[in-house]
Every structure is written in C-alpha cells, then in structure tokens.
Amino acid sequence: MSPLPENTLIGMCNPLLDIQTTVEKAFLDKWGLKENDAILCDDKHNDMFTELTRDFSVEYIPGGAAQNSLRVAQWILNSPNRTVFFGAVGKDQYGELLASKAKEAGVNVQYQINETVKTGTCAALINGTHRSLCAHLAAANTFTQDHLQKEENQKIIEQAKFFYVTGFFITVCPPAILQLASHSAEFNKTFTLNLSAPFISQFFFDKLSEILPFVDVLFGNEDEASAFAKANGWETTCVKEVAVKAAALPKKTTKPRLVVFTQGPDPVIVVEGDKVTEYPVTRLNKEEIVDTNGAGDAFVGGFLSQxxxxxxxxxxVSCGCYAAQEIIKKHGCTVPSVCKYH
Ligand code: AP5
Ligand code: NA
Structure with missing residues (x-):
C-alpha cells in the first residue's frame, strides 16, 4: 500500500442508501413515525419499504451519516483519498452504487462486504419542512471488528491521524469503536464522535459512556444535547450548559475536550475545556431552503476538512456552516459540482 496523505481522516459508520420521498402525515401515523426523528426500523416496517418503492416516486441518494460527512469533506479538500471509510454493505447493486458515489467524491472506501445480507437503506420521509428517518441497517449491522484487524486496514489505521465515528455505529459494533478510540488515545491522535440521534443517549447510554473518555471532539445538535443531558441525569436543557458539562466529563488523555453543538439557524456553541464561544449562523432565506436533510452531516464534513x-x-466552524448551507440548498446530502470555499 502506498503511504496515505498526511493527516488522513478515518470515518466509521453505517453506509446506507437513502430512499427519499414526500409523504403525508397520515403515512407517518400509519407506520408509527414522528414528523422529525431518526430511528431504527423494526420488522413491522418491512412492508413500509415495499409500499414506498411500489407506490411512491422515490429518489435513491447515497446516505449514511459519516459517509455523507466524508463526501462533503472531500469536496472541500478537493484532493482524493484524504478520508477513508469503514462500514459494511451487501454484495448487491445498492452497495456498488454507494461505493461508486463515494469513490467519485474521492473517499477511499474500505467496505466489509457481506455476501448474504442486503445493503442497508434509510427511508427519508419528507413532510413539509420536516423529515423522518427510518433506517434499515441490514448488512451495515453485520460489521465486525475482524475487518479492522486485516493487515491492509491495520496499516491505514496506523497511518491515520484523525477518526470520526457516529453515535449511530454504537448500535452496531462498540468493540470496533473502542479499538479506534483507544488507538487514538495511545498515539496522541484525535478521536471525534457524533451523538447522532436522541435514541443513542436514551437506549445506548452505557456503551456511549464507555467511549466518551476517549472523545476529543464531540458533535451534536440541540435535541441530541438535551437527550444526552437527560441520560446523564442533568437537570438542565440549556445547550450551552450541557456543552460545558459534556466537555468536563472524565477523559483518558490530557488534551481538553472540544464540544461542538449546532442549533439549526441559531449560533453554533463551542466549548473548549471551559471556554464557551457562540458562532452566529448567517440565516438562509426561506426561498433558498430546499431541505435541511444532511445539514448536520455536512457541517461536520466542513468542520473536519479544516x-x-x-x-x-x-x-x-465557518467552513462547517458553509458546507451545511450548500447542502440545504439542494436535495439530500448532495453538493454542487464546484466548491467555492477558500
Ligand atoms: P439527518 O438527520 O437529516 O442529517 P443531519 O445531517 O443530522 O441533518 P439535520 O437536519 O438533522 O441537521 P442537524 O439538526 O444535525 O443540524 P442543524 O440543523 O443544527 O440525516 C441524514 C443522514 O442520516 C441520512 O443520509 C441517513 O442515511 C443517515 N442516517 C439515519 N439513520 C442512520 C443510522 N442509523 N446510521 C447511519 N446513518 C443514518 O444544522 C447544522 C448547521 O447547518 C447549522 O449550524 C448551520 O450552519 C446550518 N443551518 C441549518 N439550518 C440553517 C438555516 N435555516 N439557515 C442557515 N444555516 C442553517
Ligand atoms: Na444530526
């Protein structure tokens, strides 16, 4: 293997193909979905996917939270293979499509391929200005730590300097996360994590708590911050206060933890150690907003690229906001062909 570019970023998450369409509130009610949420589907949603692809005009868009962020980071960096992605797909058309879109964007994809389980999908159901996500992880859920133990992947991990894992991946393979996290701490690299969705703090808090001491940079939005506060038993829902408390949680290394919480059009809150800074966001006009799907992922991609x-x-932060706004002006987590960021 040729040496990786300097300061390579490794991302690890569920590679999913988004099945996006517009639905009525009645459809969400029928399948027990909230207007604005991100959940994992269960067996009762199998028929929903059948109904969606049979009766609706759907768009297939490459998704999966960290993969979105890496594609965006690559778009800004504008030089291939600055990022490497680990996750599992099936041996099928959807998996090939995801790989080709990621490679086209310059991401060095190193999928674990499952021969028997289908590539994961995520229903992205738009209802007015809201969107409800329902992920069917399928092959993504079968990722195993062995994939990281492969010689070629070990070499990639040794050379990389930055790691980005989503909270979503905690439902899949915590040992793989802990492997990257402890490697990062041992070699004084940088490990970053996203809270990803309220359900991670609600239902996977034990695993999240095992990973947190290794986290150098923690990302999230205001709903995730509030679910995280609740899971910690903190009385407050003030995003700023939650960020300060999250930054102060026990840590394995001496590097101060950075907490970055976005709040849609409201200021981005950053806590570094005990210093709080608010970065205002330039609001987009209503006419410019196509859909905010992927805004948070794009923010992370822009942030990490710098x-x-x-x-x-x-x-x-400024590049994160730039990237998020470009994505908001387009459907799904897709970018314009040319990046005008300098
Ligand atoms: P989704 O949750 O839609 O993406 P997201 O990136 O998290 O977007 P959100 O709209 O939730 O944004 P946010 O609330 O995080 O950010 P904020 O609004 O604060 O999910 C997308 C992907 O998730 C899909 O592709 C799917 O595949 C994947 N996924 C779902 N389940 C999964 C699973 N189990 N595993 C793996 N993947 C999964 O905004 C961020 C920034 O944007 C702000 O700071 C600001 O700079 C900017 N911004 C936002 N609103 C405005 C505005 N009105 N004007 C100007 N700037 C704005
Ligand atoms: Na988000």
Missing part, C-alpha cells in the same frame, strides 16, 4: 489541516476552531 480541522484536520490544523486550521483553528473559528475557520472550522
């Missing part, structure tokens, strides 16, 4: 180059926090 952060891994050693640019400061302000530049990283």
């Amino acid at each position: 952060f891994i180059q050693g640019k400061g926090i302000e530049a990283s």
Whole structure:
C-alpha cells in the first residue's frame, strides 16, 4: 500500500442508501413515525419499504451519516483519498452504487462486504419542512471488528491521524469503536464522535459512556444535547450548559475536550475545556431552503476538512456552516459540482 496523505481522516459508520420521498402525515401515523426523528426500523416496517418503492416516486441518494460527512469533506479538500471509510454493505447493486458515489467524491472506501445480507437503506420521509428517518441497517449491522484487524486496514489505521465515528455505529459494533478510540488515545491522535440521534443517549447510554473518555471532539445538535443531558441525569436543557458539562466529563488523555453543538439557524456553541464561544449562523432565506436533510452531516464534513489541516476552531466552524448551507440548498446530502470555499 502506498503511504496515505498526511493527516488522513478515518470515518466509521453505517453506509446506507437513502430512499427519499414526500409523504403525508397520515403515512407517518400509519407506520408509527414522528414528523422529525431518526430511528431504527423494526420488522413491522418491512412492508413500509415495499409500499414506498411500489407506490411512491422515490429518489435513491447515497446516505449514511459519516459517509455523507466524508463526501462533503472531500469536496472541500478537493484532493482524493484524504478520508477513508469503514462500514459494511451487501454484495448487491445498492452497495456498488454507494461505493461508486463515494469513490467519485474521492473517499477511499474500505467496505466489509457481506455476501448474504442486503445493503442497508434509510427511508427519508419528507413532510413539509420536516423529515423522518427510518433506517434499515441490514448488512451495515453485520460489521465486525475482524475487518479492522486485516493487515491492509491495520496499516491505514496506523497511518491515520484523525477518526470520526457516529453515535449511530454504537448500535452496531462498540468493540470496533473502542479499538479506534483507544488507538487514538495511545498515539496522541484525535478521536471525534457524533451523538447522532436522541435514541443513542436514551437506549445506548452505557456503551456511549464507555467511549466518551476517549472523545476529543464531540458533535451534536440541540435535541441530541438535551437527550444526552437527560441520560446523564442533568437537570438542565440549556445547550450551552450541557456543552460545558459534556466537555468536563472524565477523559483518558490530557488534551481538553472540544464540544461542538449546532442549533439549526441559531449560533453554533463551542466549548473548549471551559471556554464557551457562540458562532452566529448567517440565516438562509426561506426561498433558498430546499431541505435541511444532511445539514448536520455536512457541517461536520466542513468542520473536519479544516480541522484536520490544523486550521483553528473559528475557520472550522465557518467552513462547517458553509458546507451545511450548500447542502440545504439542494436535495439530500448532495453538493454542487464546484466548491467555492477558500
Ligand atoms: P439527518 O438527520 O437529516 O442529517 P443531519 O445531517 O443530522 O441533518 P439535520 O437536519 O438533522 O441537521 P442537524 O439538526 O444535525 O443540524 P442543524 O440543523 O443544527 O440525516 C441524514 C443522514 O442520516 C441520512 O443520509 C441517513 O442515511 C443517515 N442516517 C439515519 N439513520 C442512520 C443510522 N442509523 N446510521 C447511519 N446513518 C443514518 O444544522 C447544522 C448547521 O447547518 C447549522 O449550524 C448551520 O450552519 C446550518 N443551518 C441549518 N439550518 C440553517 C438555516 N435555516 N439557515 C442557515 N444555516 C442553517
Ligand atoms: Na444530526
């Protein structure tokens, strides 16, 4: 294997193909979905996917939270293979499509391929300005730590300097997360994690708590911050206060933890150690907003594209906001062909 570019970022998450369409509230009610949520589907949703692809005009868009972020980071970095992605797909058309879209964007995809289980999908159901996500992980759920033990992947991990894992992946393979996290701590690298969705703090808090001491940068939005506070038994829902408390939680290494919480059009809250900064967001006009699907993922992609180059926090937040706004102006987590960020 040729040496990786300097400061390579590894992402690990569920590679999913988004099945996006517009639905009525009645459809969400029928399948027990909230207007604005991200959940894992259960068996009762199998028929929902059948109904969607049979009766609706759907768009297939490459998704999966960290894969979205890496594609965005690559778009900004504009030089291939600065990022590597680990996750599991099936041996099928959807998996091939995801791989080709990621490679086209410059992401070095290293999928674990499951011969018998289908590639995961995520229903992205738009209802007015809301969107409800229902993920069917399928092959993504079968990722195993062995994949990281392979010689070629070990080499990638040794050379990488930054790691980005989503909270979503905690439902799949905590040992793989802990492997990257402890490696990062041992070699004084940077390990970053996203809270991803309220259900992670609600139902997977024990596993999340095992990973947190290794986390150098923690991302989330206001709903995730509030679910995280609740799971910790903190009385507050003030995003700023939650960020300060999250930054102060026990840590394995001496590097102060950075907490970055987005709040849609409201300021981005950043806590570094005990220093709180609010970065205002330039609001988009109503006419410019196509859908906010993927805004948070794009923010992380933009942020990390600068952060891994050693640019400061302000530049990283500013690029995060830039990337999020470009994505908001388009359907799904897709970017315009040319990146105008300097
Ligand atoms: P989704 O949850 O839609 O994506 P997201 O990136 O998290 O987008 P949100 O709309 O939730 O944004 P946010 O609330 O995080 O950010 P915020 O609004 O604060 O999910 C997308 C993907 O998740 C799908 O592709 C799917 O495949 C995947 N997924 C679902 N389940 C999964 C699973 N189990 N495993 C793996 N993947 C899974 O905004 C962030 C920034 O945007 C702000 O700071 C600001 O800069 C900017 N911004 C937002 N609103 C405005 C505005 N009005 N004007 C200007 N700027 C704005
Ligand atoms: Na999000």
